[in-house]
Amino acid sequence: MRRRLIASSEAFNDSHPSLAHPGFVNILRLGRNEVGSYFYYIMELGDDENLGQKIVPETYSAKTLANMIRQARKASCDPTVRSSLRRVPP
Numbered sequence: 001m002r003r004r005l006i007a008s009s010e011a012f013n014d015s016h017p018s019l020a021h022p023g024f025v026n027i028l029r030l031g032r033n034e035v036g037s038y039f040y041y042i043m044e045l046g047d048d049e050n051l052g053q054k055i056v057p058e059t060y061s062a063k064t065l066a067n068m069i070r071q072a073r074k075a076s077c078d079p080t081v082r083s084s085l086r087r088v089p090p
């Protein structure tokens with residue numbers, strides 16, 4: 001399994017397909033730390049939940065599905081939607 005992960009990360013870094021979709025962030029590099037014996041990845045920063053693609057490091061807050069659900073719970077909405085959101089864990 002470990003050899004397969006190493007081979008996959010090396011192949012990815014040499015040439016990886018672009019997943020050009022507005023909902024995906026790009027994975028820029030896969031690697032491994034020999035000393036710590038772990039794998040890692042570097043990816044581009046996702047949108048800010050308030051400013052979108054304008055990134056201000058001091059106020060950056062990632063736009064995540066969890067944050068979007070939390071905001072939807074705060075907003076008034078149709079009772080059917082509210083009922084279904086109660087079933088999603090925070």
